[in-house]
Amino acid sequence: xxxxxxxxxxxxxxxxxxxMILFAASKKFQxxxxxxxxxxxxVLPATNCGGCGLPGCRAFAEALVKADDISSMxxxxxxxxxxxxxxSILGKEAGTAIPMVAVVRCNGSCxxxxxxxxxxxxxxxxxxxxxxGGETGCAFGCDGLGDCVASCKFDAMYMDxxxxxxxxxxENCVACGACIDACPKNIIELRKKGPKSRRIFVxxxxxxxxxxxxxxxxxxxxxxxxxxxxxxxxxIEMKDNHAYIDxxxxxxxxxxxxxxxxxxxxEINFPPPKPKVKKEEPETTPAD
Amino acid sequence: MxxxxxxxxxxPAENKLSAAKATEILPVPAEVVIPIxxxxxxxxxxxxxxxxxxxxxxxxxxxxxxxxxxxxxxxSGKVFKIDDILDASGYKRQAIIIKTEGxxxxxxxxxxxxxxxxxxxxxxxxxxxxxxxxxxxxxxATFPAHVKLSPPPGKTCEVLILNGxxxxxxxxxxxxxxxxxxxxxxxxxxxxxxxxxVDRAIIGIENNKQDAIEHIRKLVASYNGxxxxxxxxxxxxxxxxxxxxACIGRQVPSGKLPIEVGAVVFNVGTAYAVYEAVxxxxxxxxxxxTVTGLSVKNPGNFLVRIGTPISALIEAVGGLPEDTGKVIAxxxxxxxxxxxxxxxxxxxxxxVLIVPEKIASRGKTEYCIRCSKCVSACPMGLSPYLLMTLxxxxxxxxxxxxxxxxxxxxxxxSFTCPSNRPLLDYIRLGKGKVGQIMRSRIK
Numbered sequence: 001x002x003x004x005x006x007x008x009x010x011x012x013x014x015x016x017x018x019x020m021i022l023f024a025a026s027k028k029f030q031x032x033x034x035x036x037x038x039x040x041x042x043v044l045p046a047t048n049c050g051g052c053g054l055p056g057c058r059a060f061a062e063a064l065v066k067a068d069d070i071s072s073m074x075x076x077x078x079x080x081x082x083x084x085x086x087x088s089i090l091g092k093e094a095g096t097a098i099p100m101v102a103v104v105r106c107n108g109s110c111x112x113x114x115x116x117x118x119x120x121x122x123x124x125x126x127x128x129x130x131x132x133g134g135e136t137g138c139a140f141g142c143d144g145l146g147d148c149v150a151s152c153k154f155d156a157m158y159m160d161x162x163x164x165x166x167x168x169x170x171e172n173c174v175a176c177g178a179c180i181d182a183c184p185k186n187i188i189e190l191r192k193k194g195p196k197s198r199r200i201f202v203x204x205x206x207x208x209x210x211x212x213x214x215x216x217x218x219x220x221x222x223x224x225x226x227x228x229x230x231x232x233x234x235x236i237e238m239k240d241n242h243a244y245i246d247x248x249x250x251x252x253x254x255x256x257x258x259x260x261x262x263x264x265x266x267e268i269n270f271p272p273p274k275p276k277v278k279k280e281e282p283e284t285t286p287a288d
Numbered sequence: 289m290x291x292x293x294x295x296x297x298x299x300p301a302e303n304k305l306s307a308a309k310a311t312e313i314l315p316v317p318a319e320v321v322i323p324i325x326x327x328x329x330x331x332x333x334x335x336x337x338x339x340x341x342x343x344x345x346x347x348x349x350x351x352x353x354x355x356x357x358x359x360x361x362x363x364s365g366k367v368f369k370i371d372d373i374l375d376a377s378g379y380k381r382q383a384i385i386i387k388t389e390g391x392x393x394x395x396x397x398x399x400x401x402x403x404x405x406x407x408x409x410x411x412x413x414x415x416x417x418x419x420x421x422x423x424x425x426x427x428x429a430t431f432p433a434h435v436k437l438s439p440p441p442g443k444t445c446e447v448l449i450l451n452g453x454x455x456x457x458x459x460x461x462x463x464x465x466x467x468x469x470x471x472x473x474x475x476x477x478x479x480x481x482x483x484x485x486v487d488r489a490i491i492g493i494e495n496n497k498q499d500a501i502e503h504i505r506k507l508v509a510s511y512n513g514x515x516x517x518x519x520x521x522x523x524x525x526x527x528x529x530x531x532x533x534a535c536i537g538r539q540v541p542s543g544k545l546p547i548e549v550g551a552v553v554f555n556v557g558t559a560y561a562v563y564e565a566v567x568x569x570x571x572x573x574x575x576x577x578t579v580t581g582l583s584v585k586n587p588g589n590f591l592v593r594i595g596t597p598i599s600a601l602i603e604a605v606g607g608l609p610e611d612t613g614k615v616i617a618x619x620x621x622x623x624x625x626x627x628x629x630x631x632x633x634x635x636x637x638x639x640v641l642i643v644p645e646k647i648a649s650r651g652k653t654e655y656c657i658r659c660s661k662c663v664s665a666c667p668m669g670l671s672p673y674l675l676m677t678l679x680x681x682x683x684x685x686x687x688x689x690x691x692x693x694x695x696x697x698x699x700x701x702s703f704t705c706p707s708n709r710p711l712l713d714y715i716r717l718g719k720g721k722v723g724q725i726m727r728s729r730i731k
Contacts (some may be wrong), residue, residue: 116627
């Protein structure tokens with residue numbers, strides 16, 4: 001009998017001591033965490049894509065709670081709805097972020113930019129571009145081994161077998177920027193989605209002079225400045241033998257599109273005008 | 289028992305097809321293309337412009353830093369243009385293109401065949417001459433020679449090691465140089481010894497070059513402090529750290545230079561270039577290139593001017609064989625396949641290898657079977673299979689701990705892998721990334 005009693009008493013005693021230590025420790029080492037962090041994290045999409053520039057949704061939630069002004073912060077996945085929900089939790093003003101989408105600025109398909117060498121090494125763009133200029137004559141163009149597709153967590157990209165180029169599925173793209181970091185040639189760019197998802201861009205990043213650029217790829221930007229001259233909105237910049245359309249300034253007038261002698265300027269999601277516009281690249285699925 | 293390095297190594301088929309072929313002098317091409325970056329370090333700055341008349345040996349691009357080298361015109365003629373061209377690296381880089389007119393040399397270059405043995409210059413003057421002449425490591429690494437001749441303060445050189453190993457299969461340019469220009473090369477060695485204040489030099493030569501070993505042994509009898517060290521045939525014995533290990537049994541610590549163990553290594557070709565620069569006042573404007581391959585009609589060794597298109601060298605051996613799979617600048621182990629045959633010969637081009645189609649392709653990549661052949665083959669004691677995975681998965685901190693930066697890219701791991709895994713491809717990528725991280729840490 002006494003054995004049972006001693007056991008109960010001693011274990012109860014031990015339990016009480018342990019409870020006191022734990023209680024004291026929890027008070028002493030308590031870290032105060034703003035409960036709003038959890039609330040904010042709850043409304044974030046939990047994709048941990050890093051599109052906001054921070055490592056994961058939790059880190060973004062912490063940054064949102066900490067910041068006095070969240071108008072410049074944006075969750076590209078959740079968009080305006082998420083940011084408004086966050087703003088109402090925190091009682092702060094949400095910014096109006098422009099919806100962005102990734103675009104592939106290379107049209108050097110197998111047909112346009114024929115292969116001049118045969119690469120058999122490790123099948124990733126990172127290795128090719130560290131080794132040499134690439135399989136085609138264009139050292140700036142797509143390596144076609146799909147590092148961008150592998151980096152996409154949203155099923156928003158695939159490699160087109162026919163052209164050998166990556167294609168972005170516009171509805172799925174959240175503009176997190178993972179493909180941009182993955183591409184060693186800096187071909188992919190985040191651009192303004194535009195009204196009704198319409199946009200115009202130069203689908204080439206070749207910085208060579210006109211003649212070698214054209215020799216390497218039939219649809220290269222040859223830096224002829226024709227688009228630059230015709231643009232009424234001063235939206236086109238000529239640099240390094242190459243035209244760049246500033247999407248902030250571009251008014252989508254499309255005057256530059258027919259000017260381009262190599263058809264390097266692409267227009268996306270515009271209704272077909274009276275003369276038929278031939279689409280060079282299945283850049284998007286016909287949405288909207 | 290012949291000496292060799294202590295760790296790893298492989299022995300590919302030697303295929304020294306052109307070993308018995310005497311060096312031929314290739315005619316001066318009608319046009320030369322001179323990349324302004326033919327060495328490790330900062331590219332040179334062009335000092336000529338379109339339309340300028342140049343003579344053989346005239347400086348056309350000035351060294352633009354301590355680790356950089358002057359570049360001289362290998363021909364006389366007119367500068368046609370300065371443009372970006374596709375060179376042997378596979379990238380477009382700036383080059384000076386010169387149209388040849390006649391063959392007029394700078395007046396102060398001694399073009400006679402007589403051997404000048406007397407050394408009159410002081411150590412500093414020798415180093416200065418070497419720097420002015422734009423001499424870089426001829427073995428392929430193209431490290432500017434004057435930098436190696438100026439050891440960092442506090443470090444002294446005890447022994448000079450000459451690399452006559454030529455461990456790359458196929459290549460025979462150093463072999464021919466030792467046979468044909470042995471005497472001049474040894475004067476070059478004496479000059480290097482004087483510049484470094486050392487009284488001991490070892491010439492390491494692999495045992496597959498018996499004639500060169502005997503020839504140089506006979507010649508060194510009249511030179512003080514120079515010895516010949518025959519070595520077992522093993523790739524990559526020509527690697528600096530491997531050669532030091534093989535010749536004097538010292539191991540260079542990880543991340544350190546050979547001077548740490550009191551050694552400085554030069555290629556025999558560099559020693560010959562030093563002789564020409566100091567005794568004959570002739571800058572680095574030509575070099576011996578082996579042009580070879582299993583299907584090549586007439587493989588040989590050629591003395592060519594820098595800037596000669598590689599296509600001209602291929603013409604000299606009877607044209608491109610029909611079954612060509614790829615053309616490599618350098619040897620089969622460390623050389624790089626050319627993206628264009630118009631790429632020029634540079635100071636580091638030791639050979640042009642034409643590989644037949646049937647052996648040019650890589651096999652299908654299979655899974656790693658953990659056979660650890662790559663680990664046994666690695667001369668730096670690394671674990672290539674692990675480094676590859678770390679680089680592939682971008683685990684850079686672990687790769688750094690596993691000493692990825694010690695890799696010298698000899699390719700023994702890829703050569704030995706039974707699953708054809710692209711080990712070196714990924715390790716090279718990882719090295720680039722880890723190097724970037726390490727440099728950003730210093731800043």
